[in-house]
Amino acid sequence: MAAGGPARVFHSVCMVSDFFYPNMGGVESHVYQLSQCLIERGHKVLVVTHAYGHRKGVRYLTNGLKVYYLPLKVMYNQSTATTLFHSLPLLRDIFVRERVTVVHAHSSFSAMAHDALFHAKTMGLRTVFTDHSLFGFADVSSVLTNKLLTVSLCDTNHIICVSYTSKENTVLRAALDPRIVSVIPNAVDPTDFTPDPSKRVDGTITIVVVSRLVYRKGIDLLSGIIPELCQKYPELHFLVGGEGPKRIILEEVRERYQLHDRVRLLGALEHQDVRNVLVQGHIFLNTSLTEAFCMAIVEAASCGLQVVSTKVGGIPEVLPENLIILCEPSVKSLCDGLEKAIAQLRSGTLPSPETVHNKVKTFYTWRNVAERTEKVYDRVSNEVVLPMDERLDRLMSHCGPVTGYIFALFAVLNFLFLAFLRWMTPDSIIDVAIDATGPKGAWTKQCFGGKKGGVKEELPRS
Template identity: 45%
Template sequence: MPYNIAMTSDFFYPQPGGVESHMYQLATKLIDRGHKVIIITHSYKTRHGVRYLTNGLKVYYVPFFVIYRESTLPTVFSFFPIFRNILIREKIDIVHGHASLSSLCHEAILHARTMGLRTCFTDHSLFGFADAASILTNKLLKFTLSDVDHVICVSHTCKENTVLRAALDPSMVSVIPNAVVAENFKPDPTAASKSHITIVVISRLFYNKGTDLLVAAIPRICELHPSVHFIIAGSGPKAIDLEQMLEKHMLQDRVQMLGPVRHEEYWWRLQAAGYMLPEEDDLVSATSRAIKEIRMGRVKTEKFHEQVKSMYSWTDVAERTERVYEGICTGERVGLMERLKRYYGCGIWAGKLFVLCVVVDSLILVLLEFLFPQSGIDTARSWPTKAPRMTDGGGRRDRSKRRGSNVEAVVEEDLNGVREN
């Protein structure tokens, strides 16, 4: 059966990134399979209100204060009124949150569970256990995932990391990998240099992306292999460490830093790559072996595209995610007391704080129902999936009833509804 799904995260277009691309590609493929999908994120400088993207994907850009790396200020309860309004308007069945560092995602899952909706969470990154930021993030993740229907991770390593961080039952965590749009990354063997080997790195330059390993490994690789060059695309606080490393080892002529690169420019940056990129020694050793294989002609990099194309597909990701949705929608619903038991087991002091948050959230829902009853909130019309063939009396198509007219009516009605509410 088709589901009405709300994907929620602080990270979405127009900001580029892996989470943003994952949400967009997954949403469009789920729409192709007959589901209704909306995105709820915070507003950006150039994005406010309601926007429609390709395939009728509706995005709500909610005005919230951003504090760090496009993450909104955690307020726990202030997001609830507008979030409830959107879910009721769109008749949402499932709330799907993305990214551990998104406070909007954590709050959305809490409020959705309070409203009795099904919830799902996808984790995209690996985090540690020792530093203060990781400890705080892991405790917040434990709070959110104590009462979630299912968890998705993008790799088996990510699953192990998430299970340990949030103390989860491994049976409630599925692994569904990311995919690529193979048509956007067609190789051009003639573009690679014959005189030297180029290693291309495209990543956000943050600690959790392994930039420190890159800083340590590049000088050693360049010393061992004089014909190797690097191209690094991406931005972040660790860019300063890379620049200092280049100055210290005088590698400016062998390492090119491009800064942030738009998604549509990735493909021709990758054309120059001989191959692409977790202890430092292992990284250097593996890279050295790969360089040797390429020099001896044992590796045909142009064949990688066909292999990856057959292995990863966003359609396959959508089908597997759909099966997760089917599983959580057929499961038993839990009451408030069972939810409180789950939260209470999160720690001596944290458990009591979590229970208090859930109780307050439930009281806020009662207050919202009294002040803004569900019956008084208009429901939004869904984006038309197919254009019905309409004719006038003479059998000709009625141009006044084309799909374009229906679309304009839906857009105008939705915008009016948002202004009123």
């Protein structure tokens, strides 16, 4: 503590999302990296997700990060099925056992995240939600998701978005007060994404694509770009990493135009292998149709690649104009952008990979993200948790005459179920888990004065 300054508050944070390792993606990486940096800053952090295959129970990752893999049924696309009640006994036990003070949920697509927010409010805990996605307002799935988000966020203490475009989208979708929504971008660890021009093949120009092969990522656009540019530039090669239902389209294009030696489909990549793929390329192509931030283009730029991307969502905010060529989401516009990058590459006017890396590594760091997220936790820890009657009023007034009353009823039933669980197993008899995170156990010292008497030791599980 600085002389005359306020004492730092250490939080016990529970990150909740259906999306976490061993699954791969932007949300998974965000939760892991943010957790590690918060642990370095002395906070207690744990992650709650669903079981992945045989990975069940409690696991420990780097720096003692504890992960609960709960035995909940997966419904669709790695998201669990929900009834709003079946997860309460498990989550309540974790929140009490770990002495959680802040529940931080991630992703609009995660049913477990919404469940955790609902239960945490019933238990009187502070809640934070990070939205990683952009949604429309017209199709049925977006309308239903937006209504769920309105219910879930109307009494959440604070919301974080990863770009200003994402903030505007979330505020409109969930009818939120902009004052409770902050913008904290994603980041990359620059030491994991360093350039290595020696991996490039002489005499060729390699375009790298690393993405889930799904409609939202614009793979249909990619299938139109590949044959057009390969026919025009004989030295051009495509390196595609990722897996998904749209892979069959790329395989058909490769077969139809006999491009087996020029289009390599690498399949799903482990996160530690992404850098080894990126450094083989000269240009990185992103064809997304919607994107809140897009960590992939930051990773590619950090490896020294020239980025060509669709101009959608929050992407124009991510990199400066001299490091990215922005295009409309069409085959013609993206081909024009790639041809511009190819011309710059041939003429030698592009900056060196090392120069680009040195610029990008100053833009986004996980430590900065953790510091800004910590300020959000400090803010919500000073806020009053809504009592049950005010919470019901908020639901009924904010969420419409039908949805609001339905979820107000759910909130009452949730409260009664919690009261029953507390009667069956009082909080006082639930063992307190030992604090395994933080460089000096700062959170434990704050709460218990460094004493671990009465705390049941928990052995790591493989």
